[in-house]
Amino acid sequence: MSGPAPLARLLAGPPLAAGAESFPDHQGRLGRLPSIDGASLIGVLEASGLTGRGGAGFPVGRKWRTVAQAAGDWPVVLVNGAEGEPLSAKDRALMVTRPHLVLDGALLAAAAVGAEQVVLYVGEAHAAARAALGRAVLERGPHVGRLLRLVAAPPRYVAGEESAAVHYVDTGDARPTSVPPRPFERGVGGRPTLVQNVESLAHVALIARHGDGWYRGAGSTTAPGTALVSTSGRDGRTTVHEIEFGETIGSVATRRGTTADGLQAVLVGGYFGGWIAGPIAWSTPLEPAELRQAGAGFGCGVISFLGREACGVQAAAQVMAYMAAESAAQCGPCVFGLRAIADTMARLAAGRAHADDLAHLERWTGQIRGRGACRHPDGAVNHLASAMRVFGDEFRRHQARRGCAATSQGVRAS
Amino acid sequence: MSAPDRLRLQVDRIRCDGAGLCAELLPELIALDDWGYPILAPDAVPNALLPLARQAVEACPVLALRLVPVPTAVESR
Numbered sequence: 001m002s003g004p005a006p007l008a009r010l011l012a013g014p015p016l017a018a019g020a021e022s023f024p025d026h027q028g029r030l031g032r033l034p035s036i037d038g039a040s041l042i043g044v045l046e047a048s049g050l051t052g053r054g055g056a057g058f059p060v061g062r063k064w065r066t067v068a069q070a071a072g073d074w075p076v077v078l079v080n081g082a083e084g085e086p087l088s089a090k091d092r093a094l095m096v097t098r099p100h101l102v103l104d105g106a107l108l109a110a111a112a113v114g115a116e117q118v119v120l121y122v123g124e125a126h127a128a129a130r131a132a133l134g135r136a137v138l139e140r141g142p143h144v145g146r147l148l149r150l151v152a153a154p155p156r157y158v159a160g161e162e163s164a165a166v167h168y169v170d171t172g173d174a175r176p177t178s179v180p181p182r183p184f185e186r187g188v189g190g191r192p193t194l195v196q197n198v199e200s201l202a203h204v205a206l207i208a209r210h211g212d213g214w215y216r217g218a219g220s221t222t223a224p225g226t227a228l229v230s231t232s233g234r235d236g237r238t239t240v241h242e243i244e245f246g247e248t249i250g251s252v253a254t255r256r257g258t259t260a261d262g263l264q265a266v267l268v269g270g271y272f273g274g275w276i277a278g279p280i281a282w283s284t285p286l287e288p289a290e291l292r293q294a295g296a297g298f299g300c301g302v303i304s305f306l307g308r309e310a311c312g313v314q315a316a317a318q319v320m321a322y323m324a325a326e327s328a329a330q331c332g333p334c335v336f337g338l339r340a341i342a343d344t345m346a347r348l349a350a351g352r353a354h355a356d357d358l359a360h361l362e363r364w365t366g367q368i369r370g371r372g373a374c375r376h377p378d379g380a381v382n383h384l385a386s387a388m389r390v391f392g393d394e395f396r397r398h399q400a401r402r403g404c405a406a407t408s409q410g411v412r413a414s
Numbered sequence: 415m416s417a418p419d420r421l422r423l424q425v426d427r428i429r430c431d432g433a434g435l436c437a438e439l440l441p442e443l444i445a446l447d448d449w450g451y452p453i454l455a456p457d458a459v460p461n462a463l464l465p466l467a468r469q470a471v472e473a474c475p476v477l478a479l480r481l482v483p484v485p486t487a488v489e490s491r
Contacts, residue, residue, distance in 0.1 A: 178427070178429075332427070332449055333449070340449075364448070371447075
């Protein structure tokens, strides 16, 4: 718990426990939104290096430029606050405490791409976030209110996938659609649609005020700026922190009071992400390239700590059961493949492995990737592959029904 | 390398219901997974196989299989 206080940008201002920052307080602290024309702002965003924070990490400026240049009707901005990732809490924390940063970003996006409609797509289960954003919209007055509407996103994992979000707003069906066309080509109401995560938009609100050079003044050269992360594990708490890209996982762990002692592995990037063995993870910097090299990804900023007392096979089995249940049930390889993986993992975790279970898992992992309309099956098998890499010994013990090294109780031949 | 009219197979995963006719007609380029859904060769269809590939496209009962130009959108998933 030593060292300089961590940099706060999105989370600067009044204590988070005080709840939503009011519009007068927000303007008093940060000033009005600067009047900057759309083309200039898009240039600034491109120069800033800001990447999307919903999980895919696509460059924000390039996305805005694509939508701004899309032919046809008035575009739509879809503000994505679905946050269906079970271990993520950062989008909610942001919406609840800094709703006006999100609205600033949404309004800047609308102006930059020429949108006359902004949809605030917020998880149905996130009542406090919807209330905070709803109140914030009212504070802005009727001019802004006419532009914005709140839509509650169903509490499903895939509901936040961008084609699913567009599909839900249009038809009430939150299942992904076949792409192309992608939302930036044909989205809400058939219009080009900019789908952008709430945290990405909040960063835009600050970059528009302070410039791209300011943004790059934090973080690393390859991954500039700050990011919100959700940390969880061992003690059952989920906490939200703002990090500079390049901060090590160990440093974030220390901030939340998690020690290296007894740390088995860390899940980085959420259920779409990957596991990294504890000792390696501790010194791994939180930045996309380094994380990819370590077998994970930054994703939506989930960092989950697994202690030595827990079984990696069981942890992965739980995630696979969830991913199978959360399939949108549209594409065969996802429906049947994830179900088969989940069933096999459940058997393996419970110590009732069949002879070829591990071989099957390995084959399916290779077969399923890239064969859904959306990335749901890819995320699931990438997670499984990383678990099999990091918990390889444990997987082999379970396959051989030799007992579970971690819990010494999970595996029993029956 | 990429002549303008080179084609590859693509399947609409949502439409596909695993009838498997495509793999019967074109085993050279289409395999089936453990649940009967097609695994497509990612590369361009060789000219010699194009007639069979067109047959496979036409045989699909739910019209899920297509032939598309090889240099497709950069973000094809």
